[in-house]
Amino acid sequence: xxxxxxxxxxxxxxxxxxxxxxxxxxxxxxxxxxxxxxxxxxxxxxxxxxxxxxxxxxxxxxxxxxxxxxxxxxxxxxxxxxxxxxxxxxxxxxxxxxxxxxxxxxxxxxxxxxxxxxxxxxxxxxxxxxxxxxxxxxxxxxxxxxxxxxxxxxxxxxxxxxxxxxxxxxxxxxxxxxxxxxxxxxxxxxxxxxxxxxxxxxxxxxxxxxxxxxxxxxxxxxxxxxxxxxxxxxxxxxxxxxxxxxxxxxxx
Numbered sequence: 135x136x137x138x139x140x141x142x143x144x145x146x147x148x149x150x151x152x153x154x155x156x157x158x159x160x161x162x163x164x165x166x167x168x169x170x171x172x173x174x175x176x177x178x179x180x181x182x183x184x185x186x187x188x189x190x191x192x193x194x195x196x197x198x199x200x201x202x203x204x205x206x207x208x209x210x211x212x213x214x215x216x217x218x219x220x221x222x223x224x225x226x227x228x229x230x231x232x233x234x235x236x237x238x239x240x241x242x243x244x245x246x247x248x249x250x251x252x253x254x255x256x257x258x259x260x261x262x263x264x265x266x267x268x269x270x271x272x273x274x275x276x277x278x279x280x281x282x283x284x285x286x287x288x289x290x291x292x293x294x295x296x297x298x299x300x301x302x303x304x305x306x307x308x309x310x311x312x313x314x315x316x317x318x319x320x321x322x323x324x325x326x327x328x329x330x331x332x333x334x335x336x337x338x339x340x341x342x343x344x345x346x347x348x349x350x351x352x353x354x355x356x357x358x359x360x361x362x363x364x365x366x367x368x369x370x371x372x373x374x375x376x377x378x379x380x381x382x383x384x385x386x
Contacts, residue, residue, distance in 0.1 A: 140330070141330075143237060143306065143307075144330060144332075144370060146234060146235040146236065146237045147234075147237045147238075147239055147306065147332060147368070147370070147379055148379055149234055149235070150187060150232045150233070150234030150235070150237060150238070150239045150379075151232070151239040151241075151368055151379030151380040152379075152380075152382070153182065153185045153187050153232050153234060154182075154230060154231070154232040154239045154240075154241050154368075154380045155241065155380045155381055155382035155385070155386060156181070156185075156382065157178050157181050157182055157230055157232065158228060158230060158241060158242075158243050158380075158386050159382060159385060159386045160177060160178070160181055161174050161177060161178050161201070161228050161230075162228075162243070162245055162386060164177055165220065165226060165228075165245050165246075165247060166220065166247065166248065167220055167221055167222045167247055167248050168219060168220065169219070169220050170214075170215070170216050170217070170218060170219050170220075171203035171205075171212070171214040171215055171218045171220070171226075172199075172214045172215055172216040172218070174201065174203060174214060174228070175199045175200050175201050175203065175214035178200050178201045178228075178230055179192070179199075179200035179201075182200065182230075182232055185234075186234070187232045187233060187234040188232070188233040188234075189201070189230070189231065189232070189233070190230075190231025190232060190233045190238045190239075190240065190309050191229075191230065191231050191309075194231075194309060196351070197211075197213075197352065198213060199213055199214045200230070201214065201228055201229060201230040202214075202227070202228070202229035202230070202242075203218070203226060203227070203228060204226065204227035204229070204362075204364065205218070205220075205224050205225070205226050205227075206224055206225060206361045206362075207355045207356045207359050207360060207361055207362060208227070208353055208354070208355050208362070209227075209297060209300065209338050209340070209346060209354045209355060209356060209362040209364065210227065210229060210242075210300060210338060210354050210364060211229075211352040211353060211354055212227070212352075212353060213352055213353070220247045221247065222247060222248035222249065223247065223248060223249065223250055223251065223254075224247040224250070225244055225245065225246055225247065225250060225254050225257070225258060225361055225363065226244065226245055226247060227242055227243070227244045227245075227362075227363065227364040228242060228243055228244075228245065229241075229242035229364060229366065230242070231309055233309075236307065237306055237307060238305055238306065238307075238308065238309045239305065239334075239368040239379055239380055240303075240305050240309060240334040240336075240366060240368050240380075241334075241366050241367050241368060241380035241381075242336060242364045242365060242366035243364075243365060243366075243386055244257075244258050244261060244363040244364050244365060245258075246258070253341070254341075254361055256292070257294065257339065257341050257361060257362075257363045258363050260288070260289060260292045260294055260339060260363075261289070261294075261337050261338075261339040261363040261364065261365045262365045263288060264285045264288040264289045264296075264317075264337045264339065264365070265285070265335060265336075265337050265365045265366070265367065267284050267285065267287075267288035268281045268282075268284045268285035268288065268317075268335060268337070269281065269284075269335070269369070269376045270284060272327070272371070272375070272376050273327075273371065273372060273373060273374055273375050273376065274327060274328055274329035274331075274371050274372065274373050275326060275327065276326070276327050276371075277321070277322055277323055277324045277325070277326060277327070278313060278315065278319075278323075278324030278325050278326075278327060279319045279320050279321055279322060279323035279324035280321050280322065280324075281315060281335060282315065282316045282317060282318055282319030282320075282324070283318075283319050283320050283321040283323075284321070285317045285318070285335075285337050286317060286318040286319065289317075289337065289339050294339050294340060294341060295339070295340045295342065295343060295344035296317040296318045296337065296338065296339055296340075296344060297317065297338040297339070297340060297344055297346060297362070298316070298318060298344055299346050299354070300338055300346075300354065301314045301315055301316045301317065301336075302314070302315030302316075302317070302333060302334050302335045302336045302366070303315060303333070303334050304331070304332065304333055304334070305332055305333065305334040305368050306332045313325055313333075315333055315334070315335055315336075317336075317337045317338065317339075327371045328371065329371060329372060329373050330370060330371065330372075331370070331371045332368060332369070332370050332371075332379075333368070333369055333370075333371070334366060334367070334368045334369075335366065335367060335369060336364065336365065336366030336367075337364070337365055337366075338362060338363075338364050339362065339363050339364075340356050340360060340361075340362045341356075341360040341361050341362070342356060342358040342360035343356065343357055343358050343360075345357040345358075367379065367380045367381050368380050
């Protein structure tokens, strides 16, 4: 298994995950109507570098920024821009990665811009909860489909849908490693998870259809124009459960 890591590697990923969690918390504090997504990117980039790390996303496959800023119907990979100004009532997905001592961590959150509708808040809450539901009972020896199936069930019972065209992934020496981690599927299927395996698990949940439209090299939008939310952490599979590396003990 390519991304089963020894303790030294895990210690570096734990340290990098803490930096990433702090980055997301800092960006959250600056999200408000009137700020540009380029300014949020600058805040994240400067903070990551100040901690002796590098933004994993910057120049990755040509991506021009340090974070992804995905507003409303943009599911993922939104590019920060000076002329994209946040407005009251929007939701924004912030996806970021940290490269620290030769290892990557990857995480995302969806935040409210000012006051949002109850329906959008429910979408954010369901997306976050589906991540934690996906980890229930997971440990070394579980099947990958156990995560996927539990995420899908958690989402669909609320009438929302999980994106099929984009998935989670292994994470470690490379930002994207084996295996792919779908947010849909069947319990008891897929590879057997091994102790110390590191995964980026990331439910992407749409208010309407799961179908997407790719526009340009990066932006991925919902086909029906309804909002989407994203929640992601890098985790390590343990003998008796799962350790989350990027959530600052639930602070964000």
